[in-house]
């Protein structure tokens with residue numbers, strides 16, 4: 001059936017991608033069905049060309065950028081959490097290794113003695129420092145206040 | 160966009176330059192949105208999906224090696240987003256009989272303007288009945304700025320296949336319209 005062949009090529013002919021040969025051109029001139037299909041294909045092509053392009057909503061860019069920022073922030077948090085977890089695991093592993101070495105070499109008892117020495121020294125230090133505590137607190141407050149003021153002034157200057 | 164300028168923009172985006180990424184969004188938003196809005200059946204999803212495309216671009220930029228053009232890579236993401244979007248039930252086409260039975264798409268008209276609007280509406284509804292890939296091909300082909308070659312690259316298909324699929328899509332569209340109008 002020659003109609004089938006022509007009907008199959010109608011879209012290419014309408015788009016100008018194919019020129020009908022002599023036989024197809026003669027057929028198109030005499031066959032009502034194929035001629036109508038070609039006319040339809042041409043009309044559809046014109047309509048598709050004239051289809052108005054959908055308009056991007058206002059604020060599209062700012063809304064997209066907000067989503068991009070949110071996404072980046074979330075991913076950075078996940079990354080941070082992963083990093084902290086890895087670091088924690090490494091430290092735990094190292095501590096375990098040190099503990100096992102100490103246990104294995106009999107150094108653990110020496111470790112216990114060391115802990116006792118540090119504890120006594122700590123208590124003695126706390127007793128000696130206690131009377132001067134208000135003085136230290138005052139100095140720390142002054143320093144903290146000065147730093148806060150400096151930060152506030154810097155921030156104002158930057159803005 | 161020139162290749163050099165494009166590479167520089169991509170490089171700046173990869174370094175985390177937000178202004179550069181905003182420029183990229185500005186550059187491609189019209190085409191990305193138009194492609195999606197013409198391909199997905201639920202228009203209200205178009206903005207969300209277009210934003211998804213740019214999110215994927217942002218996440219993927221560190222791995223974009225520049226073997227393909229930036230635009231081709233973006234079209235590929237658009238195609239994935241459109242084709243992954245669950246297809247919704249086809250829009251029902253209004254069965255309005257024409258004045259004269261068997262009249263042609265191009266010629267049925269008393270009031271030309273009205274007929275044209277009605278015809279446009281019918282074409283949109285007929286397009287909605289096409290498969291997603293056919294809708295995407297028609298959308299891309301008739302939007303300025305998308306070439307056959309880029310479309311073929313984006314869909315990872317040979318050029319000839321893309322052309323054949325496009326003509327098949329238009330043939331399907333014509334048949335839907337003819338069946339409905341006869």
Ligand SMILES: [Zn+2]
Pocket residue numbers: 002003004006027031032033034035
């Ligand atoms: Zn024929």
